[in-house]
Amino acid sequence: MDRELKRSIILDNYQNPDRKKVSGEDYIKINTRNVSCIDNLDIYLRVKDNIIEDITFEGEACVISISSTNILINLLVGKTKEEGINIIDNYLKMINEEDYDKEVLKELLVFDDTSKQPSRIKCATLSANGIKKFLEDEKSHS
């Protein structure tokens, strides 16, 4: 993907994140606090009958955190939990420079060179790790 196109997708999801809002009582809220002690996002999830019905998020974080969270959420909504976990697993593999399935990542591919900036890896994986843990816990309970 062309650098300019990547940048505009990342920026668009940072400046106009359509999934950035607080959600109500029928959602489960998780907080994904970055250990580098700066990014701080609340994520609201609604999962029913094995389907990820909706996810939103709120909080203060850097361009990579916000943008990757927004793109990831848009990709996850409507998928089954297993599909969701598979997307996140492939995303994490991409960030960690392992072999991954490009097909499932769609717009998340804009982060394919994040590993070149090691300080950004935590930002790019903050929400992914939080959501993955939630989906896996949900799976073991259902």
Next chain:
Amino acid sequence: MNRDDFEILKNNLIYFDNGATTLKPKQVRDAIIEYYNKYSANAHRGDYKISAKVDEIYEATRRDVCEFINAKEPSEIVFTSGTTNSMNMIVFGFFRDYLKKDDEVLITLSEHASNIVPWFILQKEIGIKVKYIELNDKHEVSLDNVKKAITDKTKVISLALITNVIGDERPIKDIAKLAHEKNILMVVDAAQGAPHVKIDVQDMDIDFMAFSGHKMYGPTGIGVLYGKFDLLDKMKPQNYGGGMNAMFLKDGYVELREIPTRLEGGTPNIEGVIGLKAAIKYIENIGIERINKYEKNLRKYLISELEKLDFIELYNKDNDSNIVAFNIKGVFAQDTAIYLDKYNICVRAGNHCAKILDNVFNISNTVRISLSFYNTKEEIDLLINVLKNSENIWKEIL
């Protein structure tokens, strides 16, 4: 000034994160290397020459620290691993026994974690109450607000001499006077203060104080705990073992050594102590007053230049120190820091371990510049230029 002593500055680095740690001059490095090359022995093993030399320098450093903060005697100086270690010794070695349930400790929302978290833990453990002195509209501690916060239950006031985000210098001498009139003990976290202002623990009448070597041009892993002799003498050691015992018998009888040795169990950080000695000498050769004056002037210049930029939000414009907290409007602090790093400008982004300060600031993350005597107006001009071009920030960092 003195830039030639800092090898790392020869690589076009602009280092503005001195509140996190300072760079180390050649003199500190040389002193440590000399120890390993010429007399690399343990302390307290004085039967051979090189070990005797270690003892001699180790205790000479204690005297140097004593003079540096004008303590009454060297036995009031304990070597620790840093401010956090010192603060924990103060809270858990002394105050755990000194305080009772419902006794109150006064701190503020702008303290560093190491002057908050130990008190919170003690609050959980023995039921003391941690209370906050209200900050004024410049986020500073006023004597009036200290007075207002004191109750019959107040037993300790524990404050940073200079805070690490706002950079305000507290009127410790006046606060301590007020505290002592009411039988309250005064604890000072001098981590940000020691490298920048003259400290006189007797004149300020401080009961306990903590600071770190690495924030004052010395190595990491070495710090100082100061306590008035009679108070320090009551402190319980956190480390029992070698070096700190006078004798012990088969039946379990243990006799401990005098302070400060009693509080320094185990092999000490000898290279750290030696490096600290060199760092103190280095600061004293320049002169702490001169350092202070230079840094304050430099800060004034930085503020005046930043004020010209309408896209910069300044958070502590009026405080008189070496620290400036700001944001580029609409840009998250970390993104600004990453942008500046592209130009080899090192700044800190975040909440700077003052995680409850957002209750006052209404903003949790800032870019922090903390200046040192080796920073220059030319470096500030470069920073300002880079900031002026920050409309390109996304192009540069994405």
